[in-house]
Amino acid sequence: MTDQPNASRTRSDRSTWVGVDPSEDATRPPPLTRPRIVRAALRLVDDRDLAALTMRALATELKVSPMALYNHVHDKEELLDLMLDLVLGEVDCSVTEGDWLAQLRALVCSFHQALSAHQQLAQVYSTRIRLGPNGLSIMERFVGLLLQAGFSRRDAADALLVFFTFTVGIHQMGSIAPFPGAAPQDEAEYYLALPREQIPAILAVSPHLGGAHQPGVFEYGLDTLLTGLHNKLQTGEAQREDRQDDTS
Amino acid sequence: MTDQPNASRTRSDRSTWVGVDPSEDATRPPPLTRPRIVRAALRLVDDRDLAALTMRALATELKVSPMALYNHVHDKEELLDLMLDLVLGEVDCSVTEGDWLAQLRALVCSFHQALSAHQQLAQVYSTRIRLGPNGLSIMERFVGLLLQAGFSRRDAADALLVFFTFTVGIHQMGSIAPFPGAAPQDEAEYYLALPREQIPAILAVSPHLGGAHQPGVFEYGLDTLLTGLHNKLQTGEAQREDRQDDTS
């Protein structure tokens, strides 16, 4: 279910040709193309780790010399950009049911789900952002909804960054438990430098601190943000227009 | 102003001793200690880059062999943990003026400012989180405020993750402009794969898209989240208690 729409195309291509040209059984290497490289990289990250994505490892996965990749991809950076945009292609930007709040929620949820299907990839955003065509489409949809709802251009821009930042952040924090309860014992002296009496609130809450991937966390934050936006619009606070940053 | 409280201690120590022991002029190496390593590492990241923080580079900065560091620090990971906790020591957890909303805002703002003083470091959170004593104190304060305000334990835990995720995310996105307007020209074909007619909203908003570090962005998001929390509490939606995740 997490596969790309055409992830199985090369596979079916091969099966179509099976038996037609018996001179090369299953050892014929499929041609090395940009999409094939990107899909293999994505599979590698999903199956293993973001750290496991190495130009060398990717090359051996594709049964090719490491340098062959550089004929189709300029950089490892560009490869990561392509991977991200491929994933963002799964986001549905065309929900038009309900009011602007419902549509906004649907859009952000779809973005969230696309990232959920490829957990590790969200970490790429932490270093830099490069928006490809699919990323731009999502952004256009988001901003368009806010402008149409009546937010000022300034507020729409800020809200975009806030929602984007939050959603991506949820995935980056995901593999992490902020509470050291499950921490390895030998580091206990470090994490439990504070005596238990000093962290009563944390201890009271600890059974609910399962990390940002826990089922309801994203929805809770999204709901809080949407409620806040709705409130701002109704109280007329959504009209800031120019940024006052030339006073510094 | 971004210095640690005792960042200049070693310096003043040396100036105190100048002339007292003339046998070793300015070439006497100060003893290699854990705090000295952590401060040097932080300085290196602030002055240059997170990528510039290399055990080897740090060692030469301290005029020492790379392996000498491993006598005081187990790992590069542990070094990063120590750096983060040092920075979090600057967060003020003792503001008690105003209602819970004002106190919560003050706490998160202080956290935000501590991270702002060391921009690059926030990226460390993207891979994993290890909370040291200072991190735990902030967390305790945050959760305590919410519980006292009347939120359920479940909601307090989720809100913690949401605010944490958002604030850290703002810094990770910081150096990045999601709008490709300032992108290098030779990659234009990639970023402008969509014709201008298809992204009217983005273009309308583009002068306000300066990246997440822009002055008002964090405040806008924080305000939106706080408004949302306030609303939830008033409408009695802050009472979810158990997590329904065993139905999956």
Added chain:
DNA sequence: ACCTGAACACCGTTCAAGT
């Protein structure tokens, strides 16, 4: 106990050479 030099197993990427 603390520091060092040499070495290991990795990286991304360049370059000259092959076809």
Added chain:
DNA sequence: ACCTGAACACCGTTCAAGT
């Protein structure tokens, strides 16, 4: 045009040796 092998300039970290 596309692929390859060898090589370069790096990493974090281990290990045996020094003091």
